Each structure stands twice: as structure tokens, then as C-alpha cells.
Amino acid sequence: MLSRITTDTIAAIATPPGAGGVGIVRVSGVDALPLLKQLFVPHRPQPSFASHRLYYGNILARDGTLLDEVLAVYMQAPYSYTREDVVEFQCHASPLVLQELLEHLFTLGARPAEPGEFTKRAFLSGRIDLSQAEAVIDLLEARTTTGAGLAASQLQGALAQAVSTIRDTLVELMAQLEVAIDFPDEDADILDREEAVLILQQRVMAPIKALIADADQGRLYREGMRLVIAGLPNAGKSSLLNALLKEERALVTPHPGTTRDTIEEGMALNGIPVQLIDTAGIHLDQGDPVEALGMERARKMIAEADCILFLIDGQAGFTEDVRQLHASIASKRHVLVLNKRDLITEERERELRTLLPAAQPVVSISARKGEGMEALQTAILGIIAPNHDGLQREHARLAPNRRHRSLLTRALDACTACLATLQAGAPLDLLSVDVQTVLDCIGEISGHATSEEILDAVFSRFCIGK
Numbered sequence: 481m482l483s484r485i486t487t488d489t490i491a492a493i494a495t496p497p498g499a500g501g502v503g504i505v506r507v508s509g510v511d512a513l514p515l516l517k518q519l520f521v522p523h524r525p526q527p528s529f530a531s532h533r534l535y536y537g538n539i540l541a542r543d544g545t546l547l548d549e550v551l552a553v554y555m556q557a558p559y560s561y562t563r564e565d566v567v568e569f570q571c572h573a574s575p576l577v578l579q580e581l582l583e584h585l586f587t588l589g590a591r592p593a594e595p596g597e598f599t600k601r602a603f604l605s606g607r608i609d610l611s612q613a614e615a616v617i618d619l620l621e622a623r624t625t626t627g628a629g630l631a632a633s634q635l636q637g638a639l640a641q642a643v644s645t646i647r648d649t650l651v652e653l654m655a656q657l658e659v660a661i662d663f664p665d666e667d668a669d670i671l672d673r674e675e676a677v678l679i680l681q682q683r684v685m686a687p688i689k690a691l692i693a694d695a696d697q698g699r700l701y702r703e704g705m706r707l708v709i710a711g712l713p714n715a716g717k718s719s720l721l722n723a724l725l726k727e728e729r730a731l732v733t734p735h736p737g738t739t740r741d742t743i744e745e746g747m748a749l750n751g752i753p754v755q756l757i758d759t760a761g762i763h764l765d766q767g768d769p770v771e772a773l774g775m776e777r778a779r780k781m782i783a784e785a786d787c788i789l790f791l792i793d794g795q796a797g798f799t800e801d802v803r804q805l806h807a808s809i810a811s812k813r814h815v816l817v818l819n820k821r822d823l824i825t826e827e828r829e830r831e832l833r834t835l836l837p838a839a840q841p842v843v844s845i846s847a848r849k850g851e852g853m854e855a856l857q858t859a860i861l862g863i864i865a866p867n868h869d870g871l872q873r874e875h876a877r878l879a880p881n882r883r884h885r886s887l888l889t890r891a892l893d894a895c896t897a898c899l900a901t902l903q904a905g906a907p908l909d910l911l912s913v914d915v916q917t918v919l920d921c922i923g924e925i926s927g928h929a930t931s932e933e934i935l936d937a938v939f940s941r942f943c944i945g946k
Contacts, residue, residue: 489515491585492593493578494568494945503573505581506945507590508598512565513554515588519581520552520569531556539569542584548577562598563605596942600935603927610927610938611639614881617941618702626751627701639880642687643926649683650919657912673902680902684918685895692888695880700865702881704753707860708781710809711791712801713761716819719847720791721745721758726850742777749857752865757781762805787864788814789856794824794844798835806837815841815859822846883938884925891921 489509495502507515516529522537529535534551541547551570560566571577586592596617603613615634622628634640653676660671709717722728725745743758759781760774782788788809792802806816816836821829821844829844836842841859845852880888894917901911923929 489590490593490597491515491582491590492598492945493582494598495573495578497575498573499575500573503571503575503578505569505571505578505585506593506598507567507569507585508560508562508564508593508601509590510565511589512567513556515585515590516552516554516567518588519584520550522552529554531559534570539571539581540584541580542587547580547584548572548574558605558607561607562601563607564601593944594939595944596939596946599942599946600939603935608635609637609640609643610930610935611643611884611925612637613927614883614938615639616946618881620943620946621702623704623746623753624701624748624751626748627753630698630701639691639884640926642691643922646684646687647919647922647926647928649679650915650922653679654912654915654919657908657915661908661912671908673905677899677902680895680898685892688888688892688895691880692885692892695882695885695888697865698880699882700752704755705786705864706755706757706781706784707749707787707789708757708759708785709789709791710759710778710782710805711761712763712793712796712805715761715791715793715796716847717758717761717791718743720789720817720819720845721756723845723847723850723853724756724856742774742781750861752861757785763801782809782812785812787860788812789817789860790814791817791819791847792832792836794818794820794829794832797832810837813863815843815856815863817856818842818844819847822849822851887921887924891918894918894921 487510489507489511491505491507494504494506513529519539520535520537521540522535524536526535532553532555534553536551537549539547539550539552548571550572553568553570555561555566555568557563557565569581571581582592596613599608599613599616602608603610612635615631619628619631619635622631656671656676709720711717721743725747742760745756747754747756759778762775762778790806790809792798796802818829818832818836823846824832833842841862843852843856843859845856894914898911898914898918901914920929924934927935
């Protein structure tokens with residue numbers, strides 16, 4: 481486990497494993513510059529290394545022979561990622577060359593960096609707060625450009641600023657409380673309880689509630705959603721999968737039961753990562769054991785889905801089998817999709833719509849021709865992300881992750897306790913306990929009040945070299 485203050489010099493390969501155009505070895509710490517001088521032979525001898533300037537030259541292996549032709553850069557503290565002296569060697573991305581350089585650095589006194597240690601040093605030095613550090617891993621793991629943009633906004637301090645404003649309000653309120661507790665005879669003049677209620681409601685609870693609401697939507701951009709296509713055999717599920725993916729991913733035939741297993745593919749839906757899952761058709765006759773296994777897996781996928789596209793064959797209509805299957809998924813979020821509109825009349829479609837549950841959105845499509853896909857995507861977003869357009873415009877607030885959301889919820893509960901204490905006229909020392917709880921929760925988001933165990937859990941998610 482890393483201590484909060486470290487003075488040793490660390491090194492790691494900062495680029496992904498495997499051959500490539502460029503491989504980078506990163507060094508951070510007090511010995512970064514001396515190590516650069518020991519290993520690097522500039523093409524044009526320099527009396528000293530200027531900060532943030534690339535130098536062309538060679539690096540040496542442990543036996544003193546030429547290892548590679550490289551570019552090297554020295555970044556003088558505090559103007560670096562970690563706020564320490566940092567050196568980066570930009571080598572040819574040969575795994576052998578990078579590992580040999582790394583081993584040479586270790587023999588000269590550097591030690592292997594632990595996962596996320598460069599970013600952890602940036603946090604410990606105060607260059608970023610903990611929410612910004614977590615944004616780094618969100619950016620690395622982003623699966624859509626929208627998700628990357630949200631992570632970048634958090635990295636720039638969107639959540640940090642919102643949390644800091646809340647924290648400043650709480651610190652000010654706590655200061656008034658402490659003075660009022662120390663001078664009980666004058667507490668009425670020092671702390672106006674009605675004003676304190678307004679401060680908590682408007683400047684603490686309101687922004688916390690907004691962040692919690694955004695966290696529920698923001699989860700979609702980080703973790704994505706599971707979108708399952710379900711229905712009877714031959715309803716057109718595989719055709720719909722192909723239409724949404726805009727490629728022939730699933731085999732399509734006119735014969736029922738073509739799909740015996742699930743087919744999963746990733747796609748982006750207006751910036752939301754989607755795992756699109758085609759399932760075997762479900763029906764009452766389970767004579768074929770292979771088909772029965774496929775239907776069992778289909779039901780499992782339906783149970784785990786974030787949203788279901790319940791596909792109805794427009795030619796067959798809303799039959800009793802369809803009705804029974806729909807009843808089994810009615811409690812899940814779903815869209816009713818009326819397929820094969822190219823094969824039925826408008827009158828027949830109107831008739832079918834009168835038979836479908838009125839409370840659910842119904843979209844008419846032709847999966848075979850790819851018609852109605854835009855309307856279908858709009859219906860899906862209407863269920864999964866009803867505030868999608870607004871959140872796209874104000875995506876800087878879409879920062880809270882699961883850890884943040886849990887802390888914000890705890891802080892909101894403590895605020896409710898604060899209000900009850902104030903309105904009941906209870907002693908101020910009881911109020912200070914609740915306010916301190918709110919402060920601690922907010923502090924855990926930013927890292928102002930975070931244990932070493934939590935820090936290790938956060939930074940263990942990082943790869944080595946970041």
C-alpha cells in the first residue's frame with residue numbers, strides 16, 4: 481500500500497504492450513533528471529536540459545552499448561503531470577527495448593511504479609482532486625466520444641468545482657456553529673436558524689440532488705446499457721439486429737428458430753455505449769433440447785436487460801402467445817416494436833395498435849428494409865435517458881460515478897437530519913455532528929477526507945504507467 485508522501489523515483493512503460501510506432505517510458509521523482517543524464521546521449525551535446533523541450537539522441541543498454549535512437553523530454557517540477565521532475569523517453573515500440581530500458585532504470589535506483597501511481601502523485605501533490613483523478617480512468621475506459629467528453633469535463637474540474645462550492649458553504653456554516661457553541665449566550669445572534677435552513681436547502685441540498693440525478697443518467701455513458709431484442713420465433717429479431725448495427729451480423733432466413741443462441745454486439749446510441757443482444761425466439765413448445773437451451777438463455781438475458789425491444793410480427797399480429805410472452809416482461813422497461821410494416825396495410829397496422837397495451841411506446845418498423853430505425857432509437861432514449869438532450873448540452877455536470885453517488889446520498893441524508901435538528905430547536909452541538917457528516921462525505925469525493933484504503937481502491941483500477 482502506498483503512503484501519502486513518497487520521495488522515491490518511479491518508472492514504468494506508459495504505452496500499451498506490443499509492437500508499435502512509439503513506446504514511452506516515464507520516470508517521476510527527484511532522480512529523474514540525473515537518470516536522464518546517465519542514460520541519454522544527445523545527438524548534439526548540451527550543457528543542460530531545458531524543461532519541456534525534446535532532445536534527439538541515443539539511450540544505452542546496461543552493458544553500455546547502444547539500445548535505441550530516441551527522443552527525450554525533461555519536465556521540471558512543478559510543471560509536470562505529477563508536479564515532480566518527470567522524464568519521458570520516446571523509443572521505438574519494441575517490447576524488448578522498452579523492458580531493457582526499464583530494467584536499466586531500476587538498476588540505477590528507480591523502482592517500479594504501482595498501478596495509477598503517477599496519477600496518485602498528481603493527486604497527493606494537489607494538482608488534481610480525487611474526482612479528477614477518477615476522471616482519468618473514465619477517459620481511458622470511455623467507449624463513445626460522448627463518454628470521453630464527459631470524462632474530459634470532469635478532468636477539467638466540473639465536479640470538483642461543484643463539490644468545492646458545496647464544501648465552502650458547509651465550512652462557513654460550521655464556523656458559525658463552532659462560534660455559537662463556544663458562546664452559547666449569544667448563539668441566537670451568531671446563528672439564525674431560519675437562515676441556516678435556507679442555506680442548507682438552497683446551497684447544499686439542491687445542488688446535491690441535482691448531482692445525484694445527473695449521476696443516474698451519467699452511469700449510462702460510463703457503463704452503457706444492455707438492450708435485448710426479444711419476441712417469438714420469426715418475428716424478425718435478427719433482421720432488427722442487423723438494421724440497428726447497419727451490417728449483416730446475424731444470419732437471417734425465412735425459417736423460424738434460426739437463432740439458437742444469443743448474439744451480442746456493441747454499438748453507440750447517441751453517445752451511450754450499448755450492448756445489443758439478439759436472443760432465440762421464445763415459444764411454448766420446447767421439444768427440441770437445443771432450442772430449449774436457447775430460450776432459457778434468452779430469458780436470462782431478458783431478466784438482466786436495461787431495456788427490451790419486444791418485437792411483434794405485424795403479419796401474425798398480437799396473438800395469445802405474444803400476449804403471454806409480453807405479460808412476462810411487462811414489468812421491465814421496454815418498447816413495443818411492430819415489425820414487417822412493409823408487408824401489411826395501414827388499416828391492419830391501425831387495427832393492431834388498438835390491441836397493444838396503451839401505456840407502452842409503440843414503434844412501427846420494417847427491419848428487413850431498415851425503416852423506422854430513427855423513431856425506434858428515439859423511443860429507446862425516451863425510456864432509458866429521458867433527459868438526454870439536456871444532459872448533452874450540460875454534460876459537464878454528468879460526472880458523479882457510483883462512489884460519488886453513494887457519498888452524495890449519504891450527505892443528503894445527513895442534511896435532512898440537519899434540517900430536523902434546526903427546526904426542532906435542538907442543541908447546536910448535535911447540529912454540528914450532522915454538518916460534519918455532510919462535510920466528510922463531500923470531502924471523500926474530492927479527497928479532502930479520504931482514507932488510504934479508499935485511495936488504494938481508486939488507484940488500483942489504473943494500469944501501470946498512468
